[in-house]
Amino acid sequence: MEQRTYIKNAAQVITVGGASDAPKRGAEMEDLRIIEQGGVVCENGRIRFVGPDAEAEAFVRSLGGADTVIDAAGKIVTPGLVDPHTHLVFAGSRERELEMRLQGATYLEILKQGGGILYSTAQTRAATEEELLQESWKRLNRFLQHGVTTVEAKSGYGLTVEDELKQLRVARQLHERHPVDVVSTFMGAHAVPQEYKHDPDEYVRIVIEEMLPRVAAEKLAEFCDVFCEQGVFTVEQSERILEAGKQWGLIPKIHADEIVSFGGAELAAKVGAISADHLLKASDEGMRAMAQAGVIAVLLPATALFLMEQPARARALIEAGVPVALSTDRNPGSSPTESLPLVMNLACLTMKMTPAEVITASTINAAHAIGRGREIGSIEPGKKADLVVFDAPNYVYLQYNFGVNLVDTVLKDGRVVVKEGRIV
Ligand code: IZC
Ligand code: ZN
Secondary structure, three states: OOOEEEEEEEEEEEOOOOOOOOOOOHHHHHOOOEEEEEEEEEEOOEEEEEEEHHHHHHHHHHHOOOOEEEEOEOOEEEEOEEEOOOOOOOOOOOHHHHHHHHOOOOHHHHHHOOOOHHHHHHHHHHOOHHHHHHHHHHHHHHHHHOOEEEEEEEOOOOOOHHHHHHHHHHHHHHHHHOOOEEEEEEEEEOOOOHHHOOOHHHHHHHHHHHHHHHHHHOOOOOEEEEEEOOOOEOHHHHHHHHHHHHHOOOEEEEEEOOOOOOOHHHHHHHHOOOEEEEOOOOOHHHHHHHHHHOOEEEEOHHHHHHOOOOOOOHHHHHHHOOOEEEOOOOEOOOEOOOOHHHHHHHHHHHHOOOHHHHHHHHOHHHHHHOOOOOOOOOOOOOOEOOEEEEOOOOHHHHHHOOOOOOEEEEEEOOEEEEEOOEEO
16 A cells, blocks of 8 residues: 655745755855745655645545544644754753853863863763664654754764774664664764864874774765864874775865864865865855865754854855855753754854755755765655644744744654644
8 A cells, every 4th residue: 555645735845955965155055946835746655745735635546545643734844954063963062061051161172171062972882782772763863853954964972893893883773773764974083082182193093093993894884084183183194084084985074174274175175075064164265165066065054153153154155156055063061952943044044045055955855965865855746754843834933933943743754743733
């Protein structure tokens, strides 16, 4: 029996179509390909039809009806939201550091003293796979309740061969067992662990010679990421790690120019990274290089807010022709939130992205940032039936109402997984 779901009467179906082969950039980011008063028909986990109500109705009738019918009158339908940058799998929390930062300590000072990422590393090393799975499962549930149907998840709180593999195995289990799809990134180069504080190059060697081969052999990740930052990994070390990752078939990503202007955007272009993320302090030259090389900018305005920093220059990136995506950066230190809709609000309010650009950045461009542009990120026949019904009469209303959750229904692979805001 074919499982069929029909969403009808939507005030707007925001398809974000026409960009499955390459991300939208410049003025294309404003083009949402909206169908007013429309419907979506899904079959066996895939989108079969999208169009105006009358046509959708006729299509469903031609198939002999649907098992599930969702009336979206007065509401909008969007592609399932995609979060292309999270540190999903970790143990413990760091509320104490919020207090320290409020008293004047900086993020990098806390890290240097063995706190920050290194604190989360100690907690994560001490946790079992089962404990990590349970903690992360709760976070994935909250992502789903906020309309997110795919997340990227990085390792980087293990910082030993076995503990990095442990984190990635948990991410794989989450992908297999939880409705949200999880795409894995190896980030052994997230911080230099205490044991190698006096010989960071030896740690870089371990990442390259001991971690990467194991990650590749167990097929535990698709991407390789590096925290390229003052006092963390140099541009030269980052380049070596990302090039080595490429040899193992891992596509480069990079934490670039988050805290100081460091040449991360330029390096992203040089190594052909799929994305460069953060970019708070990216130079004009770095932006131009990214545009030329086709690197996607993944912007994280909740992190900028939480670190009390000026956000990335989204307008300059868009004007330079860099495709922009958005993400929560979910992590225990600089962005403890699963609300991608809040990030979307912040993108408008703090970076002056338009409501239409924000939708593109959290759907199709985010999908491209994790190599999934052909599978997800838009409402087009053949794509995965990952859809969100928001209790909003139009998409601008989504960006105007902020700090509240307007998710009504979520479909994952064509099945209702959230109903009236609750997980079913
Ligand atoms: O745990 O602080 N920036 N990595 C790079 C992070 C923030 C995560 C953390
Ligand atoms: Zn990050």
